Amino acid sequence: MSNEVHSIIDLLMEDFPAIDFAAGPLLAGGAHRPQQMCVRIPPDHLLEVMCFLHDDGRCAFEQLCDLTCVDYLDFPNAADRYGVVYSLLSVSQGHRLWAKCFVNDPAPEVPSVTSIWKGADWLEREVYDLFGVRFTGHPDLRRIVTWEGFEAHPLRKDYPLRGQGERVNFERVTRDSA
Amino acid sequence: MTSTQQTSFEAAPATYAPETPGGDVWVLNLGPQHPATHTTLRHVLELDGEVVLSCTVHIGYLHSGFEKLGEHLNYNQYVVVTDRMNYVSPMANNIAWHHACERLFDIELTPRCKVVRTIMAELARIQDHLVCVGCSGLDLGGFTAFIYPFNARETINDLFEEICGHRFTTSYTRIGGLMQDMPADWPEKVKRCCTKVLPPALVDLEKLLTRNRIFVERTKGIGYINHDDAIAWGLTGPLARASGVRRDLRKDEPYLCYADNWDGKGSSAVDFKIPVSRGGDCLARYLVRLAEIRESINIIMQLADNIPEGPVDVLADEKIHLPSKGRVYSSIEGLIHHFEQIMTNRGLKPPIGEVYGANETANGELGFYLVSDGGNTPYRARTRPPCFVNYQCFPNLVVGHKISDVIAVLSGMNIIAGELDR
Numbered sequence: 001m002s003n004e005v006h007s008i009i010d011l012l013m014e015d016f017p018a019i020d021f022a023a024g025p026l027l028a029g030g031a032h033r034p035q036q037m038c039v040r041i042p043p044d045h046l047l048e049v050m051c052f053l054h055d056d057g058r059c060a061f062e063q064l065c066d067l068t069c070v071d072y073l074d075f076p077n078a079a080d081r082y083g084v085v086y087s088l089l090s091v092s093q094g095h096r097l098w099a100k101c102f103v104n105d106p107a108p109e110v111p112s113v114t115s116i117w118k119g120a121d122w123l124e125r126e127v128y129d130l131f132g133v134r135f136t137g138h139p140d141l142r143r144i145v146t147w148e149g150f151e152a153h154p155l156r157k158d159y160p161l162r163g164q165g166e167r168v169n170f171e172r173v174t175r176d177s178a
Numbered sequence: 179m180t181s182t183q184q185t186s187f188e189a190a191p192a193t194y195a196p197e198t199p200g201g202d203v204w205v206l207n208l209g210p211q212h213p214a215t216h217t218t219l220r221h222v223l224e225l226d227g228e229v230v231l232s233c234t235v236h237i238g239y240l241h242s243g244f245e246k247l248g249e250h251l252n253y254n255q256y257v258v259v260t261d262r263m264n265y266v267s268p269m270a271n272n273i274a275w276h277h278a279c280e281r282l283f284d285i286e287l288t289p290r291c292k293v294v295r296t297i298m299a300e301l302a303r304i305q306d307h308l309v310c311v312g313c314s315g316l317d318l319g320g321f322t323a324f325i326y327p328f329n330a331r332e333t334i335n336d337l338f339e340e341i342c343g344h345r346f347t348t349s350y351t352r353i354g355g356l357m358q359d360m361p362a363d364w365p366e367k368v369k370r371c372c373t374k375v376l377p378p379a380l381v382d383l384e385k386l387l388t389r390n391r392i393f394v395e396r397t398k399g400i401g402y403i404n405h406d407d408a409i410a411w412g413l414t415g416p417l418a419r420a421s422g423v424r425r426d427l428r429k430d431e432p433y434l435c436y437a438d439n440w441d442g443k444g445s446s447a448v449d450f451k452i453p454v455s456r457g458g459d460c461l462a463r464y465l466v467r468l469a470e471i472r473e474s475i476n477i478i479m480q481l482a483d484n485i486p487e488g489p490v491d492v493l494a495d496e497k498i499h500l501p502s503k504g505r506v507y508s509s510i511e512g513l514i515h516h517f518e519q520i521m522t523n524r525g526l527k528p529p530i531g532e533v534y535g536a537n538e539t540a541n542g543e544l545g546f547y548l549v550s551d552g553g554n555t556p557y558r559a560r561t562r563p564p565c566f567v568n569y570q571c572f573p574n575l576v577v578g579h580k581i582s583d584v585i586a587v588l589s590g591m592n593i594i595a596g597e598l599d600r
Contacts, residue, residue, distance in 0.1 A: 068562075087545075118407070
């Protein structure tokens with residue numbers, strides 16, 4: 001399994017010589033865990049690389065298994081703040097690859113991959129909702145698990161665990177005001 | 179099985195032209211408090227008569243910030259939160275969570291622990307499928323078909339209660355092991371459940387539903403999705419397999435007793451088949467779930483007879499696992515060891531890095547993406563919930579169908595809001 005992924009990473013480096021993929025395992029070492037490979041893709045090349053990974057028969061990543069984000073605000077030695085993590089899966093060949101796309105404040109923006117994988121729709125909306133990373137080209141970028149009109153992005157590291165008083169300050173609808 | 183109505187995304191766009199142009203379009207709000215939505219799901223349906231023209235799904239009514247909470251609880255404490263995700267089969271969530279944690283800590287479980295976890299995972303799968311199949315019957319008007327599987331499920335809940343003290347909020351796993359070993363007579367009770375309780379219940383269920391003309395006509399050709407779309411939308415689990423996607427993490431990325439040489443002595447993996455259907459509709463999902471229950475019973479029967487002896491906790495004497503309450507209350511070493519584990523400035527320190535671990539649960543691939551900064555709590559604890567990913571293609575499954583079919587599709591998908599919203 002890992003040989004196939006290594007050959008895919010070689011393919012990527014051949015086809016996109018201008019990009020520094022910084023390929024490496026998500027977590028190095030270990031006797032019992034499988035090696036999970038990750039590449040780094042800059043946001044301005046994201047769509048072309050993702051198209052290649054989806055369309056090329058040797059890669060054949062037909063499924064976007066997961067799309068999430070990590071806020072590296074307090075992480076030791078982190079250079080960028082938001083890392084959007086794509087977990088790609090090839091159903092036909094059974095291999096997985098992780099891809100990370102780093103963006104920063106004040107306007108974190110990543111191109112949307114909904115045109116490549118339909119299943120990216122809600123996953124991108126969730127990341128937008130909870131992290132505030134915008135996905136350009138998303139057909140319907142609305143909040144998904146919190147309510148409309150909520151302004152914060154709760155999974156950011158600078159958002160407190162107990163909230164910012166939303167529960168106390170929530171607009172109350174009474175019989176008279178409704 | 180062939181489907182009568184082959185709607186794909188090209189054939190049926192998300193909006194559907196009304197038969198009578200200029201006619202009244204009704205907007206109907208289905209949920210979030212509606213008996214057939216089971217949990218807090220809300221759909222805004224545009225209707226032309228009874229035909230659904232468009233469907234907009236609103237979720238988030240049960241959002242509880244589990245992932246935020248995961249950043250403040252340690253790797254053993256968070257298992258309590260995973261119970262609340264898919265509350266129909268909480269045991270499978272416990273096992274999936276600690277599967278990911280053990281990848282992070284790089285721990286290989288003991289053979290006995292693997293067998294117990296495999297049996298528990300399969301019992302959870304049966305439990306989940308029984309609820310889903312029963313509710314499919316209930317939502318289509320067959321109350322009896324709901325009661326029969328619920329009766330059988332009660333036995334599984336009793337088995338869980340006996341082994342860990344809880345029927346639903348099990349919290350049974352710990353890093354590198356289990357909360358406690360099973361009682362001595364427990365395997366016998368599992369076998370009795372798998373031979374005396376579940377098979378007759380399945381026979382009854384099949385008599386009530388499988389060839390029931392009302393049930394078949396309400397589910398056949400309803401909510402169709404083809405093989406390629408199922409993959410593109412990220413479907414996993416019974417939904418994908420009902421559309422002909424031959425994928426099951428138990429075979430494709432084997433773990434526990436689904437992998438060869440699981441006990442280190444060359445034992446072969448448990449023998450089972452992956453039920454796949456090409457139907458792609460609600461009926462196919464029902465049939466795949468039924469077949470999976472039978473395969474799960476088969477897996478449990480293979481394991482229940484020869485559970486290896488030995489400890490369930492790996493490295494119980496070293497400082498990986500929480501000490502037993504007996505040791506904590508009766509020895510100074512046990513007490514120190516306990517505090518070393520639970521105090522917020524102590525505890526287990528994993529390596530710095532990221533890891534993804536996924537299990538095949540009843541609804542599909544339940545994965546956890548853990549980011550560790552070397553502290554005793556995860557830096558980020560992402561859940562890859564099968565329901566959330568599966569549910570997003572829902573509007574495409576119901577557009578063009580009648581409003582009563584919305585209920586049939588919904589109950590066939592088995593959406594659990596606890597996992598959907600987290």
